[in-house]
Amino acid sequence: MGSAPPHQGDPLTDRYLPFRQVAKDLGVEALALVPGCNFERLYRKSFSSHERPLVVFIPAQGDPAALVPNLELRSFDLLNFEGAVFDWRDQTGYQDAFEALAAHLPMQSVAVEGQVMRVFVHHAMAKAWPQLTIVDAEKQISGLRLRKNAEEIEALEQAIRISQNALADVIKKVRPGLTETEVETQLVQALFANGAKEQSFRPIVAAGENSARPHAHARPDYQIQAGDALLIDFGARWSGLCADITRTFFVGHASDEAQEVYQTVLNANQAGHALASPKVTAHQVDDEVTSLLEASSYADRIRTKTGHGLGRAVHEDPYIMRGNHQQLDTGMVFTIEPGLYRVAPDGFGVRIEDDVLVTEDGCRSLTTFSRSLTVIG
DSSP: OBOOOOOOOOTTTOTTHHHHHHHHHHTOSEEEEOTTHHHHHHHSOOOOOTTSOOEEEEESSSOOEEEEEGGGHHHHGGGOOOSEEEEEOTTTOSHHHHHHHHHHSOOSEEEEOTTTOOHHHHHHHHHHSTTOEEEEOHHHHHGGGSSOOHHHHHHHHHHHHHHHHHHHHHHTTOOTTOBHHHHHHHHHHHHHHTTOSEESSOOEEEEGGGGGSTTOOOOTTOBOOTTOEEEEEEOEEETTEEOOEEEEEEESOOOHHHHHHHHHHHHHHHHHHHHOOTTOBHHHHHHHHHHHHHTSTTGGGOOSOSEEEOSSSSSEEEEEOTTOOOBOOTTOEEEEOOEEEEOSTTOEEEEOBEEEEEETTEEEESOOSOOSOOEEO
16 A cells, blocks of 8 residues: 655646535535546546446545555556555455555545445445445536536547448448348447447447337347338447437338328427527426427327437436426537337337537537438338
8 A cells, every 4th residue: 555745736736626626515525436437537547447446535625545456556557646545456355445545534424426336335435434424426526527628529529420420331231131230230340440449339220110119229130121210329439428329211211100200300309409508408408399299199109308418428417308407508418319119010210319519509419410311221
């Protein structure tokens, strides 16, 4: 176990100031960060936790401290960490390191990332600090990522550009007789061929009735048929930022019903674009979009909210849904993805998803791939 020289917390150089302010606002003595989106944004480096806890404690005042698996020490050195580091080995376990850290940093209260902190790490902390009050501050800590900076917007645009180029390549090859899995494989290959280093998530490639399942899995045994809807939901990740795009195509031809449903979804998508702007609430955007769907002949096919925030996580704040009265602000990025879904042997789904950036006078769609009804194959 070692330590580093004390950090003076210079307001001009202290990268922890936003986190310290969250701790002060919550009335707790420190925040605890574990590997994940907030950790990665702070340090510009990611770690895999697996069974090994790695925790950074950021006090409201004073130097941070960290608990780090010994095998990660050399990688952790790259963070230029300002405080004491307590390492532990697989052979001896991590509890003694927690106890030593607790002696170094006595505290009565700490805020954690409730959606990321794992239960066994929570228990180890509670054992090391027996009087510790642990507060879930997921919303407040993740809220520091709400407004994207110029570097993040540039990375999002690159992730989207890669994704759109890949999609353009793949739809040229789709034809009846291919399986969903074959199209999925081509899409993944196209993403990496166009420069992706990672995927945002496993793609959704769903045809026919499978397209009516919002989170469908590609089937290896279903051959795409003429007249099928083909829903593709996917994205590349670039410099830690995620693209998330959905387009629905029709193979060979589109029925009258398919065209009507598609136009209804497109109208709702466009309404979301038109309304999203600073001071408008997430509730208002979803209400506008969903009301259009509800007023159509297909109201019984509504399954989801309008959208979700997008950044280092594929789903994050702000969630574009009724009841969320959070005001939109410049620099926020989220999806507008209305859809209509009918699960039946002859059913299908349509979703049109764009990634939008709130600007000073409205919003700008970062996705530029055509939203017009498109017949392929």
